[in-house]
Amino acid sequence: MEPRRIEEACIKCKDRCCARCFDDGEESIFNCLTTEELEMLVKEKRHVTFNAGETILKQNTSASHVVCIKRGLAKIIAEGDGDKKLILRLVATHSILTGGGIFIDEIRHFTVQAVTQVDCCFIDSEKIYELVSNNSQFAFELLKLNNKQNIQMLNNLVGITQKYMPGRVSDLLLYLRNEIFLCNPFDTRLSRQELADMTGMTMESFIRILKEFKTSGIISVDGTNIHILDEEALQLISRKG
Amino acid sequence: MEPRRIEEACIKCKDRCCARCFDDGEESIFNCLTTEELEMLVKEKRHVTFNAGETILKQNTSASHVVCIKRGLAKIIAEGDGDKKLILRLVATHSILTGGGIFIDEIRHFTVQAVTQVDCCFIDSEKIYELVSNNSQFAFELLKLNNKQNIQMLNNLVGITQKYMPGRVSDLLLYLRNEIFLCNPFDTRLSRQELADMTGMTMESFIRILKEFKTSGIISVDGTNIHILDEEALQLISRKG
């Protein structure tokens, strides 16, 4: 696949979105599209900027569009009864968000909220259906993406169900370092409450574990900035439960 | 779609499997296949019978085959560290099992074990890939199936994370009644340990909640047989947390 082709299409849509938006961290799910398909997809897309804290997609609304994130960081929240929240994962630049219920009930099964300022574009779901119908490679890529999220959620479920708090906090820190920020002192931009919501525990409990880790010299923390000093220790704690 | 066509193909494969195996409780994911495709799929399939308790698929082995269940009940188990287990869901007659990691890493991410005697057939994953490539409707159906499982796991995750034990037991009982056995006094054939493993709690805790429900007159229990007497009460408890 010649990168030139994608670049061309990107230039067409002015803000270099879409061809890269659909990248899930590895290769672009979009590489398999023809120039015509890319153009079809990009045509009529709406580009939107959200400020930190704003809601990009709201759980239980109807899912007529797919969103791809061009720049920024967002959190995926499953809202339970009451004001209970569970942050499922973070999504960074070049992610595609189908809202969970695409292909099924056209309902969004989670809320997506901007953590930093987020640039993204909204694409009509119909176009995705069209691509699935006409381009089997694209269908395959979408299946892969879906599968990956499925496995990730499975691991999450097992972790949260079977591990004690220190193990869950370790998992979170390793996730943030290795899958989201990809560098070591990293700035989460997330409040303690939000971090706790990623582990399914209360803020107070989360803070206590964090403090233990600080005291043991495993991490150092400054505001929303976290520095992992002993990754092996975290991995050990993660495994021990 | 003329039912005759499917019937024909079923007769060809002698034991009337496959065309119906891939049904996920609603319409068959397989309805969209041509006679040739069905034949291609069914050719070289291996039909196997498992006794109750036997392992059908084992977590962490390589996933070269897809399994469809023709008859019986099986449980999907995520094995954690130690001997911790979480039963993700049950699968009944006419289900397709991709093993979790098909399309990604070709590794099975969970174990599948027979609860009753299970008749199933093993189909080479390659054939599924081939169908996805050649039949967009099939790809679409597979995406739907995947999506559905994703949403189910999401709800499970939220439930287990945010609800107290009575809520989780309620959810389990409603799941068994409305999604698996589809009748009211139902015989789970599952031990207390297994039922507990579906809720992420210990057997003793599970038994205590069950007893509370019995005492309150919400259910009656005889061995592995459960009779829901007051479904509304269960729904209320499920919502309350």
Next chain:
DNA sequence: CACTTCAATTGATATTTGTCAATCATTATC
């Protein structure tokens, strides 16, 4: 600077859930 505000932290305590050991019940075995 004083004052407000809100997130972060800490401590004391209550609740939930798990662990361990004992008992009961049922079935299988001789």
Next chain:
DNA sequence: GATAATGATTGACAAATATCAATTGAAGTG
């Protein structure tokens, strides 16, 4: 029928986690 063996149940207790209230600390506002 006596006797294992196994799963179900119960009780006492311990551990994990949440709740509530108070305090600290930093950032913004007048």
